[in-house]
Amino acid sequence: xxxxxxxxxxxxxxxxxxxxxxxxxxxxxxxxxxxxxxxxxxxxxxxxxxxxxxxxxxxxxxxxxxxxxxxxxxxxxxxxxxxxxxxxxxxxxxxxxxxxxxxxxxxxxxxxxxxxxxxxxxxxxxxxxxxxxxxxxxxxxxxxxxxxxxxxxxxxxxxxxxxxxxxxxxxxxxxxxxxxxxxxxxxxxxxxxxxxxxxxxxxxxxxxxxxxxxxxxxxxxxxxxxxxxxxxxxxxxxxxxxxxxxxxxxxxxxxxxxxxxxxxxxxxxxxxxxxxxxxxxxxxxxxxxxxxxxxxxxxxxxxxxxxxxxxxxxxxxxxxxxxxxxxxxxxxxxxxxxxxxxxxxxxxxxxxxxxxxxxxxxxxxxxxxxxxxxx
Numbered sequence: 001x002x003x004x005x006x007x008x009x010x011x012x013x014x015x016x017x018x019x020x021x022x023x024x025x026x027x028x029x030x031x032x033x034x035x036x037x038x039x040x041x042x043x044x045x046x047x048x049x050x051x052x053x054x055x056x057x058x059x060x061x062x063x064x065x066x067x068x069x070x071x072x073x074x075x076x077x078x079x080x081x082x083x084x085x086x087x088x089x090x091x092x093x094x095x096x097x098x099x100x101x102x103x104x105x106x107x108x109x110x111x112x113x114x115x116x117x118x119x120x121x122x123x124x125x126x127x128x129x130x131x132x133x134x135x136x137x138x139x140x141x142x143x144x145x146x147x148x149x150x151x152x153x154x155x156x157x158x159x160x161x162x163x164x165x166x167x168x169x170x171x172x173x174x175x176x177x178x179x180x181x182x183x184x185x186x187x188x189x190x191x192x193x194x195x196x197x198x199x200x201x202x203x204x205x206x207x208x209x210x211x212x213x214x215x216x217x218x219x220x221x222x223x224x225x226x227x228x229x230x231x232x233x234x235x236x237x238x239x240x241x242x243x244x245x246x247x248x249x250x251x252x253x254x255x256x257x258x259x260x261x262x263x264x265x266x267x268x269x270x271x272x273x274x275x276x277x278x279x280x281x282x283x284x285x286x287x288x289x290x291x292x293x294x295x296x297x298x299x300x301x302x303x304x305x306x307x308x309x310x311x312x313x314x315x316x317x318x319x320x321x322x323x324x325x326x327x328x329x330x331x332x333x334x335x336x337x338x339x340x341x342x343x344x345x346x347x348x349x350x351x352x353x354x355x356x357x358x359x360x361x362x363x364x365x366x367x368x369x370x371x372x373x374x375x
Contacts, residue, residue: 010275011271013268014257015190017154017257018154018155022150022255025104025252028045034232034250040175044090046170083127087127090173096125097119097123097125098124098174102171103170104143108137109139110134130171149167150167182199183240183242184239185199185217186239188236189234189235190234190270191274194320195270197217198263198264199264199324202263204327205324208324218320222320235254235255236253237250273317
């Protein structure tokens with residue numbers, strides 16, 4: 001058990017962050033310990049097979065010799081026989097399709113690239129699907145930049161000025177499981193306390209509204225955390241709540257840092273809950289003696305503090321706190337716009353829209369098109 005911080009010492013917004021903490025969220029770091037409660041997964045270390053060039057920016061000093069050495073404006077040609085074979089084997093092993101990730105990151109922002117299937121998004125049935133979806137994702141591009149991947153790691157700040165951090169690249173191929181997004185939750189842990197649970201898919205769902213359902217979600221998540229995760233991993237994890245008779249499925253782990261989306265919480269909310277968790281419990285109530293003229297006054301005085309303590313306890317939120325989209329008018333609820341819609345537009349359009357009204361953007365975009373047609 002961690003040593004509690006004295007109540008008078010403020011809780012920092014984020015716990016200490018190091019490279020090892022960030023790397024502990026890699027699937028390869030935790031998969032063996034949790035293989036029985038998570039999605040079947042194959043991990044391919046691209047350094048080991050010498051075929052990571054397909055996922056690096058052109059001109060990177062880490063590019064593999066497998067990339068075409070021809071110069072000019074032609075697209076690079078990748079000859080990746082071992083990687084292709086690894087992907088084909090995983091697809092066959094998992095019944096014909098995989099869900100790909102690279103290091104910590106899934107290419108959810110590029111899901112629109114592949115045709116929609118009844119089995120859900122990111123349904124990759126060939127190596128070409130895997131390459132296409134990973135190369136089309138802005139999220140993947142960001143995850144391959146060591147300065148972003150390890151941003152905020154305190155033990156690297158002084159070192160990076162002298163030698164940039166080199167990063168291992170791993171292709172993670174998970175069995176494609178058809179999941180109902182309404183059953184996915186994100187759970188926040190700090191200092192061995194389960195603070196909060198948030199709905200992951202930010203849509204309104206009728207079946208999540210009854211109080212009994214909410215209590216059941218909290219009870220299932222708490223039991224899963226205490227039985228299977230507590231003492232093995234801190235920070236943030238995602239769960240899929242299967243049919244109520246079955247055990248939840250662990251989806252992923254994330255570092256407790258600003259780049260991990262807190263969804264329906266803010267990190268200030270979680271900081272406040274962490275402070276509440278560190279408060280000492282109110283004094284327990286002793287047996288009440290039989291009232292007599294001699295003791296009535298002293299009993300009244302002694303129970304005043306207990307009464308105020310019980311009142312404070314009633315005001316204290318019971319942890320973990322569950323947050324869901326509880327109204328169709330909820331400010332965080334998704335509307336008609338598709339998730340990651342901004343990733344479906346040309347970057348030039350996104351940049352030009354910044355700081356402009358709709359009318360101003362329309363005029364600027366039309367002007368840019370006119371100029372492009374006359375140049």
